[in-house]
Amino acid sequence: MSSLIGQPLDSLDSPQLLLDLDVIDANLRRMFDAGKARGVNVRTHFKSLKCGGLARYIQAHGGTTFLAAKLNEAEVLADAGITDILIANQVVGPQKMQRLAALAKRVQLRVCVDQAENVDQLSQAMQAAGATLGVLIEIDIGMARCGVLPGDAAVPLAQRIQKSPGLRFDGLQGYDGHLQLIPDVNERKAKCHEGMEQLTGTRRLIEKAGIAVTVVTGAGTGTWEFVAGYPGVTEIQPGSFVLMDCVYHLVRPEFNCSLSILTTVISTQPKWYTLDAGSKAISKDFGMPVVKGKPAETITRLSEEHTKVECESVPVKAGDRREVIPAHCCATMNLHRQCIAIRKGKVEAVWPIEASGRYD
Ligand SMILES: Cc1ncc(COP(=O)(O)O)c(C=O)c1O
Numbered sequence: 001m002s003s004l005i006g007q008p009l010d011s012l013d014s015p016q017l018l019l020d021l022d023v024i025d026a027n028l029r030r031m032f033d034a035g036k037a038r039g040v041n042v043r044t045h046f047k048s049l050k051c052g053g054l055a056r057y058i059q060a061h062g063g064t065t066f067l068a069a070k071l072n073e074a075e076v077l078a079d080a081g082i083t084d085i086l087i088a089n090q091v092v093g094p095q096k097m098q099r100l101a102a103l104a105k106r107v108q109l110r111v112c113v114d115q116a117e118n119v120d121q122l123s124q125a126m127q128a129a130g131a132t133l134g135v136l137i138e139i140d141i142g143m144a145r146c147g148v149l150p151g152d153a154a155v156p157l158a159q160r161i162q163k164s165p166g167l168r169f170d171g172l173q174g175y176d177g178h179l180q181l182i183p184d185v186n187e188r189k190a191k192c193h194e195g196m197e198q199l200t201g202t203r204r205l206i207e208k209a210g211i212a213v214t215v216v217t218g219a220g221t222g223t224w225e226f227v228a229g230y231p232g233v234t235e236i237q238p239g240s241f242v243l244m245d246c247v248y249h250l251v252r253p254e255f256n257c258s259l260s261i262l263t264t265v266i267s268t269q270p271k272w273y274t275l276d277a278g279s280k281a282i283s284k285d286f287g288m289p290v291v292k293g294k295p296a297e298t299i300t301r302l303s304e305e306h307t308k309v310e311c312e313s314v315p316v317k318a319g320d321r322r323e324v325i326p327a328h329c330c331a332t333m334n335l336h337r338q339c340i341a342i343r344k345g346k347v348e349a350v351w352p353i354e355a356s357g358r359y360d
Contacts, residue, residue, distance in 0.1 A: 002350035009262070009345050010321070015277035016262040017336040017353075018323065019054070021343045023258035024242060028061045030254060031224070031241050038229035043067045043086060043217065045239025046355075048330040051339060052080030053351025058242065067237045071099055072358040078107045079354075086110040086136070086217070088173060088237065090146060092118055096360075101129030110134035110215075112173050114148050119160050119167065126166025134170040135161045136215060139202055141174040141195035150174075150198035151205065158206045171215035172206075174199035175237070180222030181251055188251075192219075192226040200232030222251055243329040246290045259332065260292050260323035262340075263307065265316045272300075273314050275307040275322060282307065282324055283331030292323040299324070 004012070035042035044058055047069035055066060055077055065084040068074040074085045084107065091100050091111050103109055104126060113119055113135055126133050137154050140147030148154050154172070161169040176195045182188040196218070203213050217235035219227035224238045240248050243259040261282050263275040279302045282289050291297045291309060301308040307324065316322070326332040333339075334356050341349040 002347075004340065004347045004350050007347045009342055009347075012262060012340065012347070014262045014264040014321070015281045017281075017332070017339045018260050018262050019243070019339050019341045020258045020260070021057075021341050021348055023256045024057070025061065027241050027244065027255045027258060028058060028063060031238065032062045034225070034228060035236065040228045040233065041065060041235040042228075043235050043237045044242065045069075045088070045220070045237055046073050046077055048239035048243060048333065050076070050333050050355035051351050051353040052076050053341075053349060054242075054339070055080045055082055057341075057349075065235075067239070070355075070359065071096055071103070072360050073355045074103055074109065075099070076354045078103060083107045086112075086134075086173075086237075088112055088175070090114060090118055090138070092121070094121075097121065097125035098129070100133070101125045101131045104131040104133045105129065108134070110136055110170055112136050112138040112146075113157070113161070114138045114140075114146050116157060116160055119157070119164055123164035123166045132166060132168055134168050134215075136171050136173045136217070137161070139172050139174040139199055141176055141198050141218070142191075143176060143178045145177065147174070150202045154202050155205055155209050155211075158211050159209065162211055169211060171213045171217070171234070172199060172203055173237075174216075174218040175220065176218065176223055177220065180220045181247065182222070183251060185251075188223065189226045192223045193230070196227060196230045196233060200230070203232050221248055221255070240329055243333070245286070245327055245329040245332070246325045247286045247327045248329070249325075257292070257325045259329050260325050261289075261332070263322050263324055265318050265320045265322065266306075268314050268317060270314065271312075272308055272310045273316050275309065275324065276305070277324065278302045278305045278307055280304050281332075281335055282326050283328045283335060285331050286328035289324045289326045292325050294322070297322075
């Protein structure tokens with residue numbers, strides 16, 4: 001057990017990635033209660049979290065199903081005791097097939113496909129290992145990343161999956177990543193429902209061909225409430241709602257920011273001060289972070305190991321602490337090797353972030 005357990009926040013060295021467990025509890029409650037009320041499964045996206053201890057914590061709070069972006073994340077989830085995992089992407093190439101088959105023997109595993117050749121490769125690998133893999137067809141509902149176009153094209157692919165030994169056709173995934181941060185809520189909702197109509201219309205075509213569809217999954221933190229309860233959709237797959245960041249908080253104020261980076265002031269000037277963490281500890285791919293609870297103190301620059309904070313008059317001295325809320329929680333988790341879970345100002349847990357820095 002870490003010697004930090006029970007220590008007050010003030011005693012920690014910096015920089016340090018903090019998770020506020022009371023805020024996480026409230027975010028989980030809000031999302032999982034809404035899922036229950038609307039009759040939809042909430043599958044939490046682990047690409048935002050990357051931390052097995054956090055997955056176990058979410059499982060203990062009612063979130064037993066998870067989504068992974070990559071095979072390594074699915075393996076970390078299985079090692080954490082999670083037994084229902086969807087890899088939300090295509091897994092391609094001979095090097096990955098053995099790992100995928102081994103994992104399919106340990107947990108209920110699903111992957112997405114959008115090409116016939118990949119279906120054949122998956123089927124061969126599962127047969128060779130004596131494993132069974134659930135398969136969803138990814139439908140491109142406007143993001144133009146991966147996926148089959150909505151409509152008839154999905155039907156022959158579903159038939160091929162259904163006939164392939166070692167595979168089980170389960171349904172469809174359609175993720176509207178291009179809509180998540182649209183500021184106007186009515187526009188976001190209208191565009192989201194257009195995508196859902198394409199997704200559920202494709203479901204109907206597959207069912208008309210006599211193939212059962214048991215899973216239809218989609219949405220992120222920005223669109224969750226427009227998809228949860230949409231007829232024909234069985235599941236939502238948000239991830240950022242657990243940790244949140246200052247960018248997502250603008251479009252989803254019902255979830256609060258539980259993730260922050262504890263920093264120390266290392267220098268002060270008449271109109272700015274400087275913190276001891278920069279872009280190597282706080283992601284800036286979605287823009288500038290903010291200082292937690294200090295709206296008059298504006299972060300204007302991040303270099304590798306420094307954050308510059310401008311203000312009318314500097315209210316801190318060297319050695320003082322500030323917490324920084326990143327603009328992108330997922331990319332920030334990926335920069336750290338451990339997180340410190342805090343409750344009411346004291347350390348409750350220290351968890352490794354096992355999948356950080358891994359892309360396989
Ligand atoms: C396939 C898929 N589903 C869901 C999400 C939702 O994640 P978030 O809630 O962090 O927006 C993402 C985000 O990239 C994704 O790629």
